[in-house]
Amino acid sequence: MEFGAPLFHEFAEAYSHQSGPRLSLTLSPEIPTEKLRKIWKSQNAHDIKGALKRGLRANAAAFGVSNEEMQGWVEVYTAYWKATGEILAVREARGDNGQSSWTNVYQAWRQLLNDLIRGYQNFGFEAWTIPCLYVVSKHLRLFAIMADEERSSNSGLDDSAAVTLLDDFDPDSHKHQKQEDCAGVLSKVFSICQSDRAPLEESRKWGTYYIINLLLKTYFRLNAVALSKNILRSLIAARKDMPDFSKFPKSHQVTFKYHEGVLDFLEENYAAAEKHLTEAWNLCHKDSVRNKELILTYLVPCHLITTHTLPTEKLLAPFPRLQKLFLPLCRCIKKGDLHAFDLALQEGEDEFVRRRIYLTLERGRDIALRNLLRKVLIARGFEAAKEGEKPVRRSRVPVAEFAAAISLGSQEKIDNDEVECLLANMIYKGLMKGYISRMHGIVVLSKTGAFPGTGV
Amino acid sequence: MNTSSMMPTWPAAPPAPGTQPSNGYTASYPAPTAFTTVQVRQSFGQSYSTPPPSYPVAHPYGPSHFPPPSPANLAPIVNSPPAVVEEQPKKKIDWPESVRRYVQRSFIPANLDASVSREEMEGKLKETITQANENGVMYTLNWDTMPLPQHMIREERARAMLPLASRPRPQVTAAVSNTNPVSKKRKSWDLTDAPSAAPPWRNGPGSLEDRVTFSPDKTHAGDELGKRGTKLNRLEKRQKRFENEYKSMAREDSPPPPDGPVVGTCQALEKPYFRLTAAPKADKVRPPYILRQTLELLKKKWKKDQNYTYICDQFKSARQDLTVQRIRDEFTVEVYEIHARIALEKGDLGEYNQCQTQLKALYKLGLKGKANEFQAYRILYFIHTANRTELNNALADLTAAEKKDTAIKHALDVRSALALGNYHRFFQLYNETPNMGAYLMDMFVGRERLAALCNICRAYKQAVPLRFVTEELYFESDVEAAQFIIDHEGQDLLQDDNGTIMFLTAKAGQRFEGARAAAFSRVDIKGQI
Numbered sequence: 011m012e013f014g015a016p017l018f019h020e021f022a023e024a025y026s027h028q029s030g031p032r033l034s035l036t037l038s039p040e041i042p043t044e045k046l047r048k049i050w051k052s053q054n055a056h057d058i059k060g061a062l063k064r065g066l067r068a069n070a071a072a073f074g075v076s077n078e079e080m081q082g083w084v085e086v087y088t089a090y091w092k093a094t095g096e097i098l099a100v101r102e103a104r105g106d107n108g109q110s111s112w113t114n115v116y117q118a119w120r121q122l123l124n125d126l127i128r129g130y131q132n133f134g135f136e137a138w139t140i141p142c143l144y145v146v147s148k149h150l151r152l153f154a155i156m157a158d159e160e161r162s163s164n165s166g167l168d169d170s171a172a173v174t175l176l177d178d179f180d181p182d183s184h185k186h187q188k189q190e191d192c193a194g195v196l197s198k199v200f201s202i203c204q205s206d207r208a209p210l211e212e213s214r215k216w217g218t219y220y221i222i223n224l225l226l227k228t229y230f231r232l233n234a235v236a237l238s239k240n241i242l243r244s245l246i247a248a249r250k251d252m253p254d255f256s257k258f259p260k261s262h263q264v265t266f267k268y269h270e271g272v273l274d275f276l277e278e279n280y281a282a283a284e285k286h287l288t289e290a291w292n293l294c295h296k297d298s299v300r301n302k303e304l305i306l307t308y309l310v311p312c313h314l315i316t317t318h319t320l321p322t323e324k325l326l327a328p329f330p331r332l333q334k335l336f337l338p339l340c341r342c343i344k345k346g347d348l349h350a351f352d353l354a355l356q357e358g359e360d361e362f363v364r365r366r367i368y369l370t371l372e373r374g375r376d377i378a379l380r381n382l383l384r385k386v387l388i389a390r391g392f393e394a395a396k397e398g399e400k401p402v403r404r405s406r407v408p409v410a411e412f413a414a415a416i417s418l419g420s421q422e423k424i425d426n427d428e429v430e431c432l433l434a435n436m437i438y439k440g441l442m443k444g445y446i447s448r449m450h451g452i453v454v455l456s457k458t459g460a461f462p463g464t465g466v
Numbered sequence: 467m468n469t470s471s472m473m474p475t476w477p478a479a480p481p482a483p484g485t486q487p488s489n490g491y492t493a494s495y496p497a498p499t500a501f502t503t504v505q506v507r508q509s510f511g512q513s514y515s516t517p518p519p520s521y522p523v524a525h526p527y528g529p530s531h532f533p534p535p536s537p538a539n540l541a542p543i544v545n546s547p548p549a550v551v552e553e554q555p556k557k558k559i560d561w562p563e564s565v566r567r568y569v570q571r572s573f574i575p576a577n578l579d580a581s582v583s584r585e586e587m588e589g590k591l592k593e594t595i596t597q598a599n600e601n602g603v604m605y606t607l608n609w610d611t612m613p614l615p616q617h618m619i620r621e622e623r624a625r626a627m628l629p630l631a632s633r634p635r636p637q638v639t640a641a642v643s644n645t646n647p648v649s650k651k652r653k654s655w656d657l658t659d660a661p662s663a664a665p666p667w668r669n670g671p672g673s674l675e676d677r678v679t680f681s682p683d684k685t686h687a688g689d690e691l692g693k694r695g696t697k698l699n700r701l702e703k704r705q706k707r708f709e710n711e712y713k714s715m716a717r718e719d720s721p722p723p724p725d726g727p728v729v730g731t732c733q734a735l736e737k738p739y740f741r742l743t744a745a746p747k748a749d750k751v752r753p754p755y756i757l758r759q760t761l762e763l764l765k766k767k768w769k770k771d772q773n774y775t776y777i778c779d780q781f782k783s784a785r786q787d788l789t790v791q792r793i794r795d796e797f798t799v800e801v802y803e804i805h806a807r808i809a810l811e812k813g814d815l816g817e818y819n820q821c822q823t824q825l826k827a828l829y830k831l832g833l834k835g836k837a838n839e840f841q842a843y844r845i846l847y848f849i850h851t852a853n854r855t856e857l858n859n860a861l862a863d864l865t866a867a868e869k870k871d872t873a874i875k876h877a878l879d880v881r882s883a884l885a886l887g888n889y890h891r892f893f894q895l896y897n898e899t900p901n902m903g904a905y906l907m908d909m910f911v912g913r914e915r916l917a918a919l920c921n922i923c924r925a926y927k928q929a930v931p932l933r934f935v936t937e938e939l940y941f942e943s944d945v946e947a948a949q950f951i952i953d954h955e956g957q958d959l960l961q962d963d964n965g966t967i968m969f970l971t972a973k974a975g976q977r978f979e980g981a982r983a984a985a986f987s988r989v990d991i992k993g994q995i
Contacts, residue, residue: 233859235855236855276854276855276858277854277855278854363858363861363862364862366858366862368858368861369854369857369858369861369885372882372885372886373885373886375886376886427890427937427938428888428890428891430890430925431887431888431889431890431891431921431938432888432890433925434921434922434924434925434926435886435887435888435921435925437921437924437925438887438920438921438924438925439887445925445926445927446925446926446927447926447927447928448926448930448931448934449928454927
């Protein structure tokens with residue numbers, strides 16, 4: 011859309027319908043290069059403010075846009091126009107030598123977002139326009155990522171030089187420079203949404219979760235989990251003034267629940283994690299495969315801990331990546347093959363650690379061990395059955411038999427004290443019922459349900 | 467919403483530069499360190515309560531030179547330059563062999579520098595050696611790693627090129643109006659061309675700059691204010707209009723903070739720690755060559771007096787001097803490493819954690835040190851503080867080579883044993899802890915014993931011999947095990963059964979659960995972020 015009559019028309023239309031989404035389209039950077047060029051060429055730095063002022067006023071004054079508000083939009087569109095120039099420069103790959111061009115885009119876009127924020131703070135922008143905030147905030151984060159990636163791929167030399175200049179020498183922080191900056195701007199957006207005191211129906215509070223989700227995404231990427239916690243805390247503090255969570259758009263809800271669940275997961279609050287992730291799972295659109303995959307990445311390990319259950323093949327069928335991730339481990343757990351489990355865990359270690367599920371999956375070893383011990387009991391068969399009574403399993407198991415089973419896979423000798431330690435753990439965790447008699451070197455298992463929940 | 471952008475990603479951090487190749491030198495300890503690796507009790511027979519003395523005379527760089535040299539060293543120096551030799555008779559000093567080697571090394575043709583004259587070198591040598599002698603560290607200083615005089619001179623010249631304000635002079639902070647735009651460039655030349663204003667997130671609570679209240683960011687904020695308040699002359703206005711990057715330095719009201727790092731001139735070896743509230747003064751800051759002597763002195767004192775309050779204070783001031791001068795080299799690493807070890811030994815986890823955090827950053831810069839040793843401590847530390855997020859991050863940071871390192875592997879095994887509740891294995895590992903990790907493990911071994919005791923009480927019917935508890939939980943003796951049980955209100959659980967003391971597990975019930983829960987919930991560390 012040219013920065014002339016078409017823009018003014020679109021602006022006036024959006025205003026007349028009070029359509030935020032429509033207005034937000036005029037601030038989107040996701041447009042064909044040809045159009046972008048048209049916008050860029052249609053104005054020059056000298057005239058743009060005047061042209062915008064005249065054009066917007068002529069078209070939109072009828073809809074009760076105050077002069078003040080108009081002034082705000084003039085600033086916003088001027089900033090947008092400048093940003094298009096930078097985006098164009100990147101797309102046409104003629105960035106200045108040395109100065110990385112995504113960085114320029116980021117800076118220009120940051121200015122746009124700041125002008126927009128000012129619009130809400132000083133120029134009385136109305137709440138229905140918040141989709142503009144969504145679009146601009148969303149792309150700020152994306153541009154920040156581009157700028158950081160571009161810089162780190164450009165030259166490592168440059169990087170280390172800059173690092174030594176500064177006293178706070180965390181070499182990592184430089185790597186995410188723009189994203190950290192972006193997090194700062196986004197938290198400003200968050201606070202203008204959350205602190206709006208207008209009545210709910212015309213409040214920017216409705217934008218809270220969208221912005222939080224963007225912030226959390228940024229923090230996750232920066233590996234700053236502690237900061238995420240702060241956001242959630244401030245949210246809880248403000249909850250009583252917020253609209254009911256279920257009233258927010260579903261897409262906002264799903265993303266938020268997912269993040270909330272993952273945060274709990276990382277702190278090993280598996281019950282809470284399971285709750286949030288299940289909610290996210292239930293709310294998730296059936297066709298967003300990628301999102302469902304992400305939810306399951308954490309929900310599956312969660313279930314392993316909370317309910318000792320493994321995913322069915324049917325559940326994982328639409329997700330080849332998850333099959334690759336989980337199925338080898340699941341098979342070992344099911345078979346009670348400890349050694350293979352260790353190997354599979356080692357095999358997938360890098361990926362598990364990267365997704366932060368290693369520590370959780372590792373605990374699946376308990377279930378594998380439980381299944382192995384269960385097999386030992388089954389293999390021992392039954393006591394000589396008395397007339398007319400149900401057969402009873404031979405439940406007084408020598409520790410040595412369990413020891414033999416445990417070292418079966420690895421062929422490594424394991425001493426009986428360690429076996430007893432593992433058995434004690436099983437008993438303590440409630441995975442096995444019975445007791446150890448150290449004096450006799452046997453384990454006396456419960457005659458009814460030695461392994462709760464497994465039918466044995 | 468663009469769903470593809472919705473997921474958080476966990477970018478796998480690339481291995482830190484310089485950490486991987488370090489594997490070789492931390493796996494074994496060929497060079498004597500300032501610290502003997504502290505062996506955990508190897509057998510039950512050893513006394514539990516007396517920690518082994520951990521600071522023998524060893525030297526971090528190489529062979530040390532205590533005790534004083536033999537009379538053979540009194541022989542006249544043949545190869546030394548005349549100027550230095552002349553000094554000797556006057557002062558009647560016995561030059562140790564190491565000093566002579568140092569002087570010789572300085573004049574090896576390969577080491578000579580055309581830009582440094584012989585006179586300059588001799589002067590510098592004289593100064594350095596006299597200094598060492600006066601400070602009483604001539605015999606303890608490691609002359610083999612001492613920078614050569616020509617290097618010192620070059621360094622000084624480089625520093626002299628810095629803006630006036632930061633030159634090592636008394637009264638540096640006197641109002642030196644730095645209107646010369648070149649000064650800005652000079653600074654860049656010394657360091658980089660990067661814009662000097664620090665981005666906002668660098669002023670987070672953990673930033674070192676904040677700790678010394680010497681933040682370039684604040685400086686510039688001040689400048690902006692100053693600019694508005696003061697009348698600018700025409701020239702400056704012009705400058706400002708055309709050269710955005712030249713921030714005018716003119717300020718009449720207050721002395722400008724030094725532009726760039728301070729270069730210390732303080733000659734005292736000891737200095738109490740004082741939290742800076744203003745830009746540091748050069749005459750209160752010790753330059754690196756003095757700090758090297760300081761370190762030697764502190765090591766000696768620590769070995770002799772074991773006065774932690776004093777040592778900690780001194781190390782903090784040394785670290786501060788390094789920080790304000792922005793010295794980040796292998797010597798910095800050494801200072802932090804030694805302080806970390808001492809703090810560890812004394813159980814000062816707050817101080818230890820500060821050192822550890824800096825060390826991580828220093829290693830990441832590619833500086834050599836005992837990276838693996840400290841990476842292992844780091845893992846143990848996160849186990850102690852039950853910091854799952856950081857533990858996760860630490861795991862993600864490890865390279866394949868690091869995972870094979872003895873100390874790191876040990877720490878990982880400890881983690882895994884605990885995760886799986888395998889106390890048997892855990893206590894075995896406790897006994898095999900490399901380096902000084904046992905000091906860290908001591909911090910959480912108590913709670914793990916309680917956890918194991920809970921397990922045992924639940925799983926074993928009737929009773930087990932006390933000896934079993936002693937062995938499984940790695941107590942020094944039955945007495946110690948009994949004491950532990952009694953300390954946790956289990957006096958009635960011990961019974962003499964025909965000369966064997968039995969631990970009545972069946973009777974214990976939930977006895978230790980409360981203590982266990984309390985022990986796991988309380989990990990509060992001073993200075994923990």
